[in-house]
Amino acid sequence: MDASINKAITAIAPQLQIWRRDFHQYAESGWFEFRTATLVADELSRLGYQLQLGKEVINADDRMGLPSPEQLAEQEKRAIAQGALPQWLSHFSGGFTGIVATLDTGKPGPTLAFRVDMDALDLNEDLTQQHRPHAEGFSSCNAHMMHACGHDGHTAIGLGLAHILKQFESQLIGRIKIIFQPAEEGTRGAKSMTTAGVVDDVDFFVAIHIGTGVPKGELVCGSKSFLATTKFDVTYRGVAAHSGAKPEEGKNALVAAAQATLALYGIPHHSEGSSRINVGVLNAGIGRNVIADHALMKVETRGETNQINEFVYQQAMNIIEGAAKMQGVDVDIKLMGSAQSSHPSPQWVNFISHLAQNKIPELTSIVDDKGQAAGSEDATYFMERTKALGGQATYLIFGTDLSAGHHNERFDFDEDVMSVAVKTLATIALSLPEFEQGHHDE
Amino acid sequence: MDASINKAITAIAPQLQIWRRDFHQYAESGWFEFRTATLVADELSRLGYQLQLGKEVINADDRMGLPSPEQLAEQEKRAIAQGALPQWLSHFSGGFTGIVATLDTGKPGPTLAFRVDMDALDLNEDLTQQHRPHAEGFSSCNAHMMHACGHDGHTAIGLGLAHILKQFESQLIGRIKIIFQPAEEGTRGAKSMTTAGVVDDVDFFVAIHIGTGVPKGELVCGSKSFLATTKFDVTYRGVAAHSGAKPEEGKNALVAAAQATLALYGIPHHSEGSSRINVGVLNAGIGRNVIADHALMKVETRGETNQINEFVYQQAMNIIEGAAKMQGVDVDIKLMGSAQSSHPSPQWVNFISHLAQNKIPELTSIVDDKGQAAGSEDATYFMERTKALGGQATYLIFGTDLSAGHHNERFDFDEDVMSVAVKTLATIALSLPEFEQGHHDE
Amino acid sequence: MDASINKAITAIAPQLQIWRRDFHQYAESGWFEFRTATLVADELSRLGYQLQLGKEVINADDRMGLPSPEQLAEQEKRAIAQGALPQWLSHFSGGFTGIVATLDTGKPGPTLAFRVDMDALDLNEDLTQQHRPHAEGFSSCNAHMMHACGHDGHTAIGLGLAHILKQFESQLIGRIKIIFQPAEEGTRGAKSMTTAGVVDDVDFFVAIHIGTGVPKGELVCGSKSFLATTKFDVTYRGVAAHSGAKPEEGKNALVAAAQATLALYGIPHHSEGSSRINVGVLNAGIGRNVIADHALMKVETRGETNQINEFVYQQAMNIIEGAAKMQGVDVDIKLMGSAQSSHPSPQWVNFISHLAQNKIPELTSIVDDKGQAAGSEDATYFMERTKALGGQATYLIFGTDLSAGHHNERFDFDEDVMSVAVKTLATIALSLPEFEQGHHDE
Amino acid sequence: MDASINKAITAIAPQLQIWRRDFHQYAESGWFEFRTATLVADELSRLGYQLQLGKEVINADDRMGLPSPEQLAEQEKRAIAQGALPQWLSHFSGGFTGIVATLDTGKPGPTLAFRVDMDALDLNEDLTQQHRPHAEGFSSCNAHMMHACGHDGHTAIGLGLAHILKQFESQLIGRIKIIFQPAEEGTRGAKSMTTAGVVDDVDFFVAIHIGTGVPKGELVCGSKSFLATTKFDVTYRGVAAHSGAKPEEGKNALVAAAQATLALYGIPHHSEGSSRINVGVLNAGIGRNVIADHALMKVETRGETNQINEFVYQQAMNIIEGAAKMQGVDVDIKLMGSAQSSHPSPQWVNFISHLAQNKIPELTSIVDDKGQAAGSEDATYFMERTKALGGQATYLIFGTDLSAGHHNERFDFDEDVMSVAVKTLATIALSLPEFEQGHHDE
Secondary structure, eight states: OOHHHHHHHHHHHHHHHHHHHHHHHHOTTOOOOHHHHHHHHHHHHHHTEEEEEGGGOOGGOOOOSSOOOHHHHHHHHHHHHOOOOHHHHHHOOOOOOEEEEEEOOSSSSSSEEEEEOOOOOOOOOOSTTSSHHHHTTTTTSSSTBBSSSSHHHHHHHHHHHHHHHHHHGOOOOOOEEEEESSSSTTTHHHHHTTTTTTTTSSOOOEEEEEEETOOTOOOEEEEOHHHHHEEEEEEEEEEEBBTTOGGGBBBHHHHHHHHHHHHHTTSBBBTTTTTEEEEEEEEEEETTTTTEEEEEEEEEEESSHHHHHHHHHHHHHHHHHHHHHTOOOEEEEEEEEEEEOOOOOOOHHHHHHHHHHHTTTOEEEEESSSOOOOOTTTHHHHHHHHHTTOOOEEEEEEOOOOOOOSSSOOOOOOOOOHHHHHHHHHHHHHHHHHHHHHHHHH | HHHHHHHHHHHHHHHHHHHHHHHHOOOOOOOOHHHHHHHHHHHHHHHEEEEEEGGGGGOOOGGOOOOOHHHHHHHHHHHTTOOOOOOOOHHHTTTOOOOEEEESSSSOOEEEEEEOOOOBSOOOOSSSSSSHHHHHTTSSTTTTTTTSSHHHHHHHHHHHHHHHHHHHHGGOOSEEEEEEEEEETTTTTTTHTTTTTTTOOOOOOEEEEEOTTTOTEEEEESSOOOOOEEEEEEEEOBBOOOOTOOGGGGGGGGHHHHHHHHHHHOOBBBBBBOOEEEEEEEEEETTTTTTOOOOEEEEEEEEESSSHHHHHHHHHHHHHHHHHHHHHHHEEEEEEEEEOOOOOOOHHHHHHHHHHHOOOTTTTTEEEEEOOOOOOOTTHHHHHHHHHHHHHHEEEEEEBBBSOOSSSSOOOOOOOOHHHHHHHHHHHHHHHHHHHHHHHHH | OHHHHHHHHHHHHHHHHHHHHHHHOOOOBBOOOOHHHHHHHHHHHHHHEEEEEEGGTOGGOOSSSSSHHHHHHHHHHHHHTTTTTTHHHHTTTTTTTOEEEEEOOSSOOOOOEEEOOOOSSOOOOOTTTTTHHHTOOOOOOOOOOOSSSSHHHHHHHHHHHHHHHHHHHHGSSEEEEEEEESTTTTOOOOHHTTTTTTTTTTTTEEEEOOOOOOTTEEEESSSOOEEEEEEEEEEOOBBBOOOOOOGGGBBBBHHHHHHHHHHHHHHBTTTTTEEEEEEEEEEESTTTOOOOHHHEEEEEEEEHHOOOOOOHHHHHHHHHHHHHHHHHHHEEEEEEEOOOOOOOHHHHHHHHHHHHHHHHHTOOOESSSOOOOOOOHHHHHHHHHHHHTTTTEEEEOOOOOBSTTTTTTTBOOOOOHHHHHHHHHHHHHHHHHHHHHHHHHO | HHHHHHHHHHHHHHHHHHHHHHHHEEEEETTTHHHHHHHHHHHHHHHEEEEEEGGGGGOOOGOSOOHHHHHHHOOOOOOOEEEEEHHHHHHHHHTTTOEEEEEOOSSOOOEEEEEEEEEBSOOOOOSSSSSSHHTTTOOOOOOOOOSSSHHHHHOOOOOHHHHHHHHHHHGSSEEEEEESOOOOOTTTTTHHHHHTTTTTTTTTEEEEEEEETTTTTTEOOOOOOOOEEEOOOEHHHHHHHOOTOOOGBBBOOOHHHHHHHHHHHHHBTTTOOOOOEEEEEEESSSSSBBBBOOOEEEEEEEESSHHHHHHHHHHHHHHHHHHHHHHHHHEEEEEEEEEEOOOOOOOOOOOHHHHHHHOOOOEEEEEEEOOOOOOTTTTTHHHHHHHHHHHHEEEEEOOOBBOOTTTSSTTBBOHHHHHHHHHHHHHHHHHEEEEEHHHHOO
16 A cells, blocks of 8 residues: 555645645635635545535534625625636535535445635735745735635645545545535634534544644644634624713713723633633724724633633623623624634544554654644534544644744745645545454454 | 800800810710710700700611711710710710700791701821820820811800800890701711701701811801712622632632722713712722632712712712622622702802801901812701702801811811801891891892 | 995805805815815915915924825825815925915004814715705715814805905905814814914904804804813734733733723813813724734823813823833824813903994894813914913804704704804904904003 | 551650640741740750751741731730740740751761741631530630641641651661741741751752641642742822812822732733732722722732743733832832742652552552642742752642631641651651662662
8 A cells, every 4th residue: 555655645746736826826714715615626526526515514503703795795706706616606605615525435434534624814915025925926816815824735635635535445444524614713614514413423533734833744643732712702882972072971882891801801710721811802982082882802712621711701701791781881792703622532543643653654753742732723623523422533733844833924834744644644544444443352 | 236246255265165175185986976965965955955866866777877886885985984974875875966956036037057067087186296286185085086177166166156046045036956967077967867857947057167278267158169979888799719729719809899990980070060989998808819709999979969979879880780790799889978069048148248247357258159169068968958948058168277187187276266156157146137137028 | 334244245145155065075184175275275366365375384293193195195186186276286285284364454453363174074974865965965075074063164154254354355454364274173283373373473363163052143252161182192012922822922902002091081080170081992903812912092181271181191191101011012102183271362252242242133142151161172272372472362153053963974054154154253353443442442 | 667666656646636736726827936936946955956946047038928026026925925935935036936956867868858837827716616626625815826727737747757756866867857937828938948048958858738638548749739929018109189179189099909900810821831810908098088098909929830920920010010100109019928839859759659658558549749730838949949959859748637628717637647747757767768779779
C-alpha cells in the first residue's frame, strides 16, 4: 500500500494547491460559501460520491449568526458572478451551504467520518508584495472576506481525500463520510449539522485543522484544548431624549451597556477550571446630544467544561437583565454561536498515534495534545454527538509553517501540509480494519 | 408694648443662656431626647401650658430612623443618670420624645403654632480650649452626641417664648401652640408629628432656625430654599464563599453595592430643577479572603420639588433592585428620613417682614429668602400640612455669628440671637390681631 | 415708514419661501454649506453689499468638528453638481463657509450686526406624504442632511433682511453687518468667526432663531436660557488580543470607555446652577473574540454658567484620563464644539421689546425670556465678545407653529414667521437712531 | 525502632491533647501569640534545645499586617493575665512571636527543618453544647480569636516532635530545626522569618497542615496546590462636603473605591493558569449627607504562579491609582500579607511517600497532591528559599475528620491526627540517613 499511496499523493499534490488557491481567491465567509459549495459538490458528484446537500444536512433553526436574507441574496449573486455552478446553487440558497459526501463500500464495517470546514473570516487581506497570496495573484477578491485561518486548505484536503479514497476504494470497508461544514468561524455552523443527524450513524469521527502554532512535521492526535463557548448579541433599547433639555425623559441604553460590561468582566472565576468572558464590540447611541436609545454588545463566554461555560453564561444573563432593570431599558439577547468542550476518545487517539508513527514518515513528531486551552471549535458538537451514541472521536492538528498568526491579514501557510494531511487521513481509512480488529479483541 | 416686651426680654436673656448651655452639655441625639423632653415638659407644665406628650403627638409608625429598642433603653438609663425627671419620662419612653404645649387664651381667634427642634447630632465635640463650650465648661458629656446645629438654642428659644407669651397672655387672642420636635437631624421626626395631627388645627405656622450662614442682625422671613429629600438604608445580602477556593459559590453583595453606587450618582439631572443623590456610607464584607455577603449603603435623594425628588427616588429604586439582580443577591430598603420642599405663604411672609422692620430694631436686615437651595428640613411637613388645610406657613432664619459651620465639631453661636428670636416670635403672636384684620380686609 | 415697510415685506414674502425651500431641498450640514454660501454671496453681491468671505471671517484654527479633507472635497463636488456657483466657491473651499455682508450708510452711527446660521443637521428627512416638504417636493435630496432646525429659514430671513435694508438705506445710520455663519449645529462655527474679529467693531448685536417651542405670534426678546457647553470626542487606544487564548495580553479600550462613562454621568451636581453631561455615542471593538483595542466616545458637558461648564469639563478630563490609567490604554481628546452661557443686555432687550409692542402688530405676545434652560447656542460667542468690547447684544426667538420638534425627521414650520422676522429686524435697524438717543440721555 | 517509637508516641499522646486544648482555650491571633510563644519556648528550653527567639528569627521590616503598638501592648497584658511566662516575654514583645529550636546531634549530616504555625483566627468561637471545645470546656476565652484552622494542633505536634526527637537523639544525624511561626493567617509571618535567614542553612524542609478536606488516614506528601498571593489595604482619602449644599466641593473616596472594585474584579484571566482577585471588605464614608472623604478596601490577589499573581497585582495597582485620578482623591496602598506558589521537590516527596507507606501503618492512603488549587500558604517562602539554596522542600497534609470546615466557628478535628503526625515527622528525621544514602547514589 505504502508505495502506491505515496504515488497517488504525489500525483494529487499540484491539484491540492490549485484548489486551495482558488478557494483562497474567492474567499467566502460563513453562510456565504455559495461558490465554494457548488464547486465541492460538483467535484464530489463527478467522483461518484452520494451527496446530501443543504437542508438535508443543515437544521435551519439551529443555524447561528445567520446574515440577513438581503445579505444572503446579495452574496448569492456575487457567487454566481464569480463562477458558482448554477446547477448546484439551489441546494445551498438561503444559507444552507453544507455538504455530506458518502462513499459506501458495500462491505460490512463501521462508518468513518471526516469533517472539514469551508468558510473565510470577515477580514480584509493584506495587499502588499510581502504577502505571498497577493504577490502570486491569489489574494481574496472579496472585500472583508479572507481565508486567514486555513479553511481553504481544509476544503482542498477534503477534496483530495475524496480522490484518494475513491482510488483505493477496494481496500476500504464500511462507509466513509466527508463532511464539508459552513460557518465554523464564530462557531455557528456545526450545531445545525449535528442536529440534522449528520453523525448519528458515525462510529469513528475525525476533524482536522492545520497550523495553530504546531510546528511543521508534528501531528497532534487528540487535541482536547477546546473551551466550551456561547456567543450572543445583546441589544438594549431605551428612550432617546435631548440631553440638555430633557435628560430625565431618556432611558439610557449606553449606560446600561456600560454597567453590564463592567459586571460581565467581573463574573467570578471558577475553581474547577478556566473561564473567559469578552465584550468584544459595543456600539451605542445616535448623537452626542441625545440620550442613547440603543446599544449593541457582542459577547462571548467560554469555559474549560460545558458546566463552567454554562455557569458564566447564566451569570451573564442575570447581569444583562439586571442592568436593563437598573436603567429601565428593554433588552434582547440573541444566540450567535456556540461550541462545546470535548475530550477525544483515548483508544482512537492511540490508534491514530501509532499509525502516524509507523506509516507517515513525514510526521516527525507525534503528540497527544498541545496543552494550554485556547480557542473554541464547533467540531466539538460532532465529537460529543458521536461519543454520546457510542462512537469514538478525535481532533487532529497538522503542523505547518505560518507566515503570520491565524486571523491575521498576512496569514499564509506552507502548502506541503495538505499532502501530509490527505495521506494521513487516507491511511486512517485504509487502516480501519486493523483498529476494528484490535478494538474487538480488547 | 414695646417697652414692656423689651424689659421682659432683657429679664429672660440670662435664663436663655442657662437653658441653652444645659441642653448643650447634655446633648441628646434624635429619639434619645429623654432628659431634654422631661425638662421642657416640666417647665411648660409649671408655666401652665396644656401639654400633649409622647404618643399623643407622635405617630409611632411614621417615626423614621428609629434606633433599636436596646439603644433606646440604654439611652433612657443614661438620661436618668443625667437628671431626666422620672415623673415625665414614661410619656417619652421608647422613642416618643415630642411635646406640644398649648396656650388657649379663651378669646376667639386663630391658632398660631411655633415649632422648635431639640435633637443633637451624632458627632464628637471638640475638646480644646479654642472651643468656647469646652473652655467654659458646657461641652457635651455624651460621646458621639453634640449640639452642632443650634437646636440647643432652638429649645431654649421655645422655652423663653413660652415664658414671654404667658406674661403677655392678656394681649393675645386665639390659641398658641409651641411644638418641640425630636429627630430633625436626618429629617426623621416631623412626619410622625404631622400625621399625628399636631398642626391640623393651625392657621398660622412658624418654624425657626438660627445661623445657617445668615449674618447677625439679619432675618430671613420666608426661607423657601429647602430640597425635598428621602433618606434610606440599602442592605444587600449575598452568600459568602472563600475567594480563593470557591469564588463561584459566592454572591457578592459588595459588588452589587459598587454597581448601584456608580449608577445612583449617574441618575439623570432633571430639567425642572436641582436634584441630588448621595451614597454617604458604604460598609461591606467580613474578611479579605471572603466574598462579601452583605453591604449596607446609607443613601439620600433630594429634589428642588417633591416631584423631582420622587423622580430621583424612583430611579434609585430601579437601580438598587437591578444591581441586586445583576449579582443574584437580596436587597432590603429601609426608609430612614424624609422632608418635603415647601414654599412659604407670601402674605404671611410679608406680614412678618413688615413687623420685623417696624418693631424689631435689632434686626437690621430683613430679606425674604437667602437664595440657593442647600439642605433639607422636615419642618416642611408641618408647613405643607398647614397650607393644605388652608392655613399659612413660613420658615424664619435668625442670623448670628458662628465659630464654625453647622455640623462641625467646633460649631458655636453668638447667644444674643436667642433674645432677638424670642422677641420676634412673641411680637408675631402679639401682632396677630393686626394681620387678621389686614388679612380679612383683602 | 410703517406703510412702506409693510408693502416691502409683502412684496418679498414669496421670495422668502422660494429661498427657504431651495435651501431646504439642498440641505448642507456644517462646514459643507458650499452651495448655500455661494448663492448667498452672489445675492448679497448683486445687492451691493461689501462682502468678507471665507478665511477673511473664519479663523482656521478655531473651527471645531471639521470633517476630513476627503469629506470636504467630496461635498464640494456634490455642491457643484447641485448648482453651487463656481465663481464664489474658491472662497469657501476647504471648510470656510462663512460670509459677512456690510452695508455702510456713510452716515455716522453705531455698527449693528445681525447673525443667521446656514447649516443643516446630520439626519435623514422623512419621505412620506405626511411630511409637507416631501409632499410639496422640496425635501432634502442629500442623504443624511436635513434642515430640521429651521436654519434654511434663518438664511432666507438674512437674505430678505438684506433686500429690505437696501430699500430703506436712506433711513439708516452707521453700518449694518449681516453675518451668515456655518456649522452652528454642534456649536462648531461661531468661535472661529468671533476670533476672526467679525464683531469686534459691533455696538449692537442680534442673533435670531425661529420656533423652539415659542408659539406663533410671540417674540422672545432676550433669551438667556443657554447653557455653556463643550463638545469633545474621546478615543481610547489599547491592544487587541484573542479573548480566549491570550486575554492577559490585551489592553481593553472598551472597558476603559465603560468605566469612564459611568463616572462621567456621576460628576457632582453643582450648587450654583444646572449642569449636564452626556456620552451620546460609544463605538468600541473589532470582533466578539478580540479584546477591544479602540473606543470612541462622543461627549458633551453643559453648565448654566461658563464656570459650571468648566467645572464639569475639568472633572471629565480627570475621569477620562484616570480610566485610561486604570486599563493601561492611551487616550486622545479632541475638541468638537463649544458655546458659552450669555445674558442679553437689559437695555437693548427693553428697547426691542417696546419696539415690537409698538411697531409689529403681528407680534401679539412679547416676553423677555422663555424660562428653563435647555440647549446651547454658539451665537453666545458673538454676544459675549460684543459685550466684552462695550457693546450690547441679545438673542431673539420668533414663535411659529411646528409640525414636529426640532431635530425630528418631520420638522417643518409655518413659513409666515419669516416675514415677521424680516420686518422686526428691519424695524430694529430703522429705529436704531431712537435707541441711540434714549441711550445717550440716560 | 518501630516498637520503641510506637511506645514513645503512645506515651506522649495524652500530652498532645493537653497542649492542643490549652492553646485552643487561650487562642491568640497573629502577632499576638505572646502566651503561646512563652510556653513553647519554656518547654523547648527545658528539653535542651538551642533557642533563637523574637528578633533573632524575625526581620522587623518584613512583618506584614502588624497590629498597632497599642493593640500589641494591650494583648501583651492580656497574655500575662492568662499565664504568659514573664521570663520569656521580653523576647516576643512588640510582635516578634517566633521561635526556632535547634537540636544539634554533633554528628555530620544535613540540616532538616520542620515548620509549624501558632496563630488563631479573628473569629468568635461557637459557644453551644454542639461544639465539643465548648462542651468539654476548652473553647476560646478570647473574644474574636479562635483556633479554627488547627494551628493549636500544629503547635502541639511541634512540641511533641521535639520530645520524641530528644528521646531518639542518638539515632539522628546532622541538625534538626523546629520552626514555630507566628501570623500564618493572612500570610503575614513567614516572609519575615525567611528574610531573617531561618532556613538559609536548611537542606531538607517540611511544613505541615492537618485537615483541609483530606480524609483521616491519608497523607498528602507533596501538596503543590498553593496560589501565590498578595494581600493589601487600599485607603482613598478625598474631601468631605455637604452633599446637598456643596456637592461640587467634595472629592468622593467612596466612588473611587466603587470604581476600583468593579475594575479589579474585571482584571483579565490569564492564559497560563488560575488567578483570583477579591475585595473582601469596603468601608467608606462618615454620614449619609456627606460626600465620603475616605474609603478602606481590603484586597487580595492570587495566582497559580508567582508570575500570574504579579500580573494581577500590577493590573490592580494601575486600577487603584487610576480610580484615584478619576475622582481626584489620594490613595495609599499598604502591603498586608503575601505568599508564593511553590512546587515540592520530587525526590524528597518520593522518599517521604515510600517511608509513609512502609513505616506508618496508620496512614492507609498516601498521595502526592490533592489536586485543585485552593488557598495560599506562606510556608511557601521557606520552601522557595530552601530550594533556591539547593535544598529540598515539601508540604505535608495529614488527613483528619473535621466537625466543620476550616475558618468555621464550629471547626474541630479528630485529635488522633496529632500522634500520627508526630510519628511521621519523627520517622522522617530518623530515616534521613537512608535518604542521604539513596540521594548520593544517584
